[in-house]
Amino acid sequence: MNVISCASLTKRFGSTVAVDGLDLEVAAGQVYGFLGPNGAGKTTTIRMLLGLITPTEGRIELLGRRLPDPRAVARTGSMIEEPAFYPWLTGRRNLEVAAATGGGRDPAEVGRVLGLAGLTDVAARKVNAYSQGMRQRLGIAAAMLGRPPLLILDEPTNGLDPSGIREIRGLLGDLTADGSTVFLSSHLLAEVEQVCDRVAVVVRGRLVDEGAPATLGAIRRRVKVGVDPADAGAARRLLSRWPVQEMNGEFLVEHDNGRDVNGVLAAGGVIAERVTVEQPRLEDRFLEITTREDAHAVIAES
Ligand SMILES: Nc1ncnc2c1ncn2[C@@H]1O[C@H](COP(=O)(O)OP(=O)(O)OP(=O)(O)O)[C@@H](O)[C@H]1O
Ligand SMILES: [Mg+2]
Known part of the structure; x- marks a missing residue:
């Protein structure tokens, strides 16, 4: 079953086409990478997937339900851009608040996700004393509350050092072993190459490549x-x-x-x-696609 399915998904802001006719199918149990350079339309796509903004055109189904049905996103955990927290509350308290506002989830859940995110030792510290990496992990922990079958994470490795990135990779692997599906965006291919079962590459809102990371490199x-x-x-x-x-x-x-x-x-x-x-390494390939697509766009505009 496909957990995420979009067809002809398009979002325009005035004359800016942020997302341009995107078709995506994400199968259950995968870690799916959504890759693209800055401004490619990743966050805009994720906002649409989560029902935070309305597509200009196109259709989205999550977990078998068509948006804007609120039940479509009810079982989706998410983190978009910089996760927002109460800085004067501890990491644990922030999660307790999130768990409560998310429908009074089991308090033991907070301990579980803190452990998964590797934050147990710093759970009693106030979030304003957290490093960016800790905040990022707290955001992922919050997204995992209640074991959602689908996690949508916008640049979850942003601001993490190499060891933090490795930890997140391990964490995402554990999640799919648990049966969850993870959809994550990144502008850095190297960060997600090893963890993703499949990747989609978007440039200027358009899908330019899709497939298993290994095949993407090999075909080219x-x-x-x-x-x-x-x-x-x-x-x-x-x-x-x-x-x-x-x-x-x-x-x-x-x-x-x-x-x-x-x-x-x-x-x-x-x-x-x-x-x-x-x-070529997938990373080189990514750079190449990106430059070429940008060049096309510049030619088309002039
Ligand atoms: N609310 C908005 N109003 C107008 N333009 C917008 C809005 N949101 C996004 N855009 C434009 O849409 C395009 C895609 O932006 P988006 O934030 O989705 O890219 P991104 O792939 O997430 O980039 P980044 O890697 O920098 O996070 C950009 O040109 C951006 O300026
Ligand atoms: Mg973004």
Whole structure:
């Protein structure tokens, strides 16, 4: 069953298209990464998923219920941007307040989520003495109150140091082992690459890529070809059957098989001097997509 399903989801603010025709399907039990650079529309999408703002167009279903049915979001735990707390109350007290306003949940729940978030030792401290990482974890703890089957977290690793990020990764893994589904956004691929079962990449409100992190990287393998400068013109013609770029006198061919590329060159009478298959890290891929999409947008606007 899909826990989140959106079709043609669009949000415009005046002339700004923050989210542009987004289709998403998130299956139960996954950690799903929602990736994009700053301003890509991640928070806007999450606000729509949580019923905090109304889509301009499109349809959203959460846990089998169509928004704006309030029952759709009732079983969803969430954290958006900087979590807000009462600074003069302790971490524990803040969670107790959140648990009570969330419908008088079991007080033992507070102890459980504090433990899960690694905050038991600092639970008696006032939140205004918390580091950013502690606040972030307290936000995640609050989202986990009542064991919601779906957690939606906006940039949960924001402001955390590498060890904090590792802890959050471990925590998210534990949650899905428990049967929950986690949807989290990030603008830093490296932070979520290891923890996500699937990722969607958004740039300027549009979905530009989707899939398992490993496949995303693998599909986009490129073949790097070096030829004698005298053969460059012939090679350019022969390789034009694939998307190809030229960089520092080499051709970067968007294809995953070096033999095919070499075969086409040889059949056209060009002997390649070097043929290597590149396996870009997802992070590089992300950067590349981002820059390319931005470039397209700039061209389209001018
Ligand atoms: N209430 C609003 N009114 C007008 N424009 C808005 C509003 N909220 C968001 N936007 C615009 O929509 C676009 C997407 O913003 P959004 O905050 O969703 O991006 P984001 O992916 O969450 O970015 P970040 O990584 O910086 O958090 C931006 O251009 C932003 O300026
Ligand atoms: Mg945001």
